[in-house]
Amino acid sequence: MEKIIKINTPFITLGQMLKEEAIIGSGGQAKWFLRENIVLVNSEHDDRRGRKLYPDDVIEVPGEGVFKIAAKNS
Numbered sequence: 001m002e003k004i005i006k007i008n009t010p011f012i013t014l015g016q017m018l019k020e021e022a023i024i025g026s027g028g029q030a031k032w033f034l035r036e037n038i039v040l041v042n043s044e045h046d047d048r049r050g051r052k053l054y055p056d057d058v059i060e061v062p063g064e065g066v067f068k069i070a071a072k073n074s
Contacts, residue, residue, distance in 0.1 A: 014050070
């Protein structure tokens, strides 16, 4: 089951999403987390904490679940 993450900006970065979902404790941990774990964005491995996530992007985080980005007004 996907968890919907609603954003009110055009995009959110992968590092911000990990922090907001309490997968990491601080933005500084994003680089380490992404180096140590395979995170999939739209079914492709991505380890860039600055990766921009837009509405309809799907992020799979091992041990945490599947997340889908949605616009706040949808």
